[in-house]
Amino acid sequence: MTNIDPVNAVLNQAPPLENFNRYLGNRPLRDALVREGAGWAHEELIERGAELGSAEWIRRGELANANPPRLRTLDPDGRPADRFEFHPAWHECLAWLKLHGITGAAWAQPRPGTHVRRAALFQMFAEVECGSLCPATMTHAAVPVLTRDFALVEPWVRLAQTPRHDPRFMPAAKKRGVLIGMGVTERQGGSDVRANVSRAEAVSDGWYRLTGHKWFMSATMSDAFLVTAQTGRGVSCFLLPRFGPDGSLNALHIRGAKDKLGDRSNATAEVVFDGALAHLVGEEERGVATVMEVASHTRLDCANGSAGLMRAALSHALHHAHHRSAFGKPLLAQPLMQNVLADMAVEVEGHIAFCLAVAGCIDRRQTSPEAGILARLLVPVLKYWVCGRTPVLVAEAMQVLGGNGYVEDGPMPRLFRQSPLNSIWEGAGNIMCLDVLRALQRDPACRELLLDVLGRVRGIHAGYDRHLDALSGALAPPAGGEADARRLAGRIALAMEAALLLAADSPAGDALCASRLADGWTAFGTLPRTTDFAAILDRADPEQADED
Numbered sequence: 242m243t244n245i246d247p248v249n250a251v252l253n254q255a256p257p258l259e260n261f262n263r264y265l266g267n268r269p270l271r272d273a274l275v276r277e278g279a280g281w282a283h284e285e286l287i288e289r290g291a292e293l294g295s296a297e298w299i300r301r302g303e304l305a306n307a308n309p310p311r312l313r314t315l316d317p318d319g320r321p322a323d324r325f326e327f328h329p330a331w332h333e334c335l336a337w338l339k340l341h342g343i344t345g346a347a348w349a350q351p352r353p354g355t356h357v358r359r360a361a362l363f364q365m366f367a368e369v370e371c372g373s374l375c376p377a378t379m380t381h382a383a384v385p386v387l388t389r390d391f392a393l394v395e396p397w398v399r400l401a402q403t404p405r406h407d408p409r410f411m412p413a414a415k416k417r418g419v420l421i422g423m424g425v426t427e428r429q430g431g432s433d434v435r436a437n438v439s440r441a442e443a444v445s446d447g448w449y450r451l452t453g454h455k456w457f458m459s460a461t462m463s464d465a466f467l468v469t470a471q472t473g474r475g476v477s478c479f480l481l482p483r484f485g486p487d488g489s490l491n492a493l494h495i496r497g498a499k500d501k502l503g504d505r506s507n508a509t510a511e512v513v514f515d516g517a518l519a520h521l522v523g524e525e526e527r528g529v530a531t532v533m534e535v536a537s538h539t540r541l542d543c544a545n546g547s548a549g550l551m552r553a554a555l556s557h558a559l560h561h562a563h564h565r566s567a568f569g570k571p572l573l574a575q576p577l578m579q580n581v582l583a584d585m586a587v588e589v590e591g592h593i594a595f596c597l598a599v600a601g602c603i604d605r606r607q608t609s610p611e612a613g614i615l616a617r618l619l620v621p622v623l624k625y626w627v628c629g630r631t632p633v634l635v636a637e638a639m640q641v642l643g644g645n646g647y648v649e650d651g652p653m654p655r656l657f658r659q660s661p662l663n664s665i666w667e668g669a670g671n672i673m674c675l676d677v678l679r680a681l682q683r684d685p686a687c688r689e690l691l692l693d694v695l696g697r698v699r700g701i702h703a704g705y706d707r708h709l710d711a712l713s714g715a716l717a718p719p720a721g722g723e724a725d726a727r728r729l730a731g732r733i734a735l736a737m738e739a740a741l742l743l744a745a746d747s748p749a750g751d752a753l754c755a756s757r758l759a760d761g762w763t764a765f766g767t768l769p770r771t772t773d774f775a776a777i778l779d780r781a782d783p784e785q786a787d788e789d
């Protein structure tokens with residue numbers, strides 16, 4: 242010890258977590274991928290996992306966020322510009338997302354497991370960069386509703402699905418790829434879309450002129466936006482392109498950029514429509530139903546994004562605990578730290594399994610009406626639960642890194658700032674839980690199907706069986722009032738996660754039942770001491786590289 246330079250020696254600091262495989266290192270994701278029918282994507286995901294774990298991609302995610310988009314309201318000659326300028330790293334992110342089919346290609350490939358593969362890629366990308374996932378999910382989610390409208394298929398559906406990112410600001414017909422954003426929220430209310438005050442007046446052949454505003458509109462560099470406005474008959478949905486049919490700049494003006502807590506790579510703006518041309522999407526007056534269909538897909542991606550964020554936070558915590566010692570032993574060898582880390586790993590494994598199971602329902606919807614009914618119920622449950630749990634888990638992971646976790650030089654502050662967002666946009670937590678009640682009330686088959694799925698693992702864990710009995714009672718019609726909606730949605734989420742992990746025979750299944758389904762579970766690090774910590778931590782180790 243005496244020979245150590247006390248000023249310059251760098252001791253006991255973890256090296257950066259980089260150049261690892263985000264897929265091979267994520268055993269819960271790999272197992273869920275196979276369970277949900279996308280095992281065929283294994284080899285491809287090994288490649289994507291290596292790319293996204295590389296130092297180069299980690300740096301790209303950092304750059305996109307350290308250099309947020311700049312609003313340009315006027316061109317140098319004084320003409321309206323109304324656009325944001327982005328760092329090249331942002332465009333590289335979008336190019337990757339386009340290339341790998343995250344922006345709508347899944348709808349054109351009805352192979353079983355397509356949406357499961359996409360969900361796995363979405364989660365892995367969220368570990369690197371989240372802002373660019375916003376236009377990716379909105380473009381993906383817009384495709385099914387645009388596909389049904391003959392006037393919009395060309396060029397919008399085709400260019401949404403192409404593997405090319407084309408950042409040029411020009412009419413869509415001349416481009417190689419497009420992105421589609423969404424503008425629903427107005428000053429007076431986002432959850433209550435029927436309160437929209439923006440107006441639409443018919444011009445001809447499905448085209449309308451829109452006058453009004455949107456209080457939040459993200460991915461503002463997109464080529465078109467799905468927006469809502471009132472016609473004389475009610476709220477309707479429109480596709481508003483940046484350039485009108487004659488190729489001139491459309492009357493969409495950016496009033497200001499939101500200064501956000503996180504999501505810094507992405508541009509979110511306040512915008513005004515000053516007689517902007519837009520094409521009706523779906524039926525007039527059915528705008529809320531149309532945007533809800535779009536939202537059902539973006540909500541699943543909110544959960545995927547949050548699962549990825551949590552996985553990233555857990556990976557950093559595990560890596561740090563592996564390399565850092567205190568009181569003569571690595572943190573990872575300290576029994577209480579093992580409990581904290583294993584408890585986080587159990588939670589993340591449950592969320593990954595739940596996300597991929599719901600993506601599997603989306604895949605199976607075409608051939609199984611039951612899968613569609615289950616997805617209708619489970620998407621809001623999933624979004625409420627997984628997104629809501631994210632800030633608390635990321636904060637716990639930050640604590641594992643000690644003071645380094647709180648410092649902007651490291652990865653945790655960005656994860657932490659991003660962590661609450663998915664629980665707000667695309668419908669905040671209460672709205673999700675009220676939607677769960679709506680799904681149960683509208684289609685009584687939901688309850689039977691859910692209980693059937695959950696009943697398949699009865700008899701494995703006594704705590705699970707008790708939870709299922711209680712849930713079954715709580716779901717009996719009428720399934721609770723609004724005041725109980727969060728309680729009900731949380732119980733469904735935990736039952737789903739427990740059922741999936743028990744069915745998979747994961748060591749995390751027992752631990753989830755013994756903690757979250759037991760009375761009095763409150764905090765991370767309180768798993769029973771009989772838990773198989775080593776097995777749980779092994780599955781979560783981001784630096785494992787075995788291919789089998």
Ligand SMILES: Cc1cc2nc3c(=O)[nH]c(=O)nc-3n(C[C@H](O)[C@H](O)[C@H](O)COP(=O)(O)OP(=O)(O)OC[C@H]3O[C@@H](n4cnc5c(N)ncnc54)[C@H](O)[C@@H]3O)c2cc1C
Binds near residue numbers: 427432501662665669
């Ligand atoms: C960074 C960022 C980017 C965004 N990008 C977009 C975008 O691109 N496009 C877009 O359209 N919007 C966007 N939004 C807006 C977002 O979707 C809304 O903020 C969100 O839907 C909530 O709407 P609100 O802010 O008007 O809150 P409100 O609708 O006023 O809701 C406030 C709170 O009240 C709760 N609440 C509402 N009704 C009830 C009820 N009946 N019972 C119990 N609780 C209730 C909600 O759950 C919420 O917690 C973005 C928001 C953020 C933060």
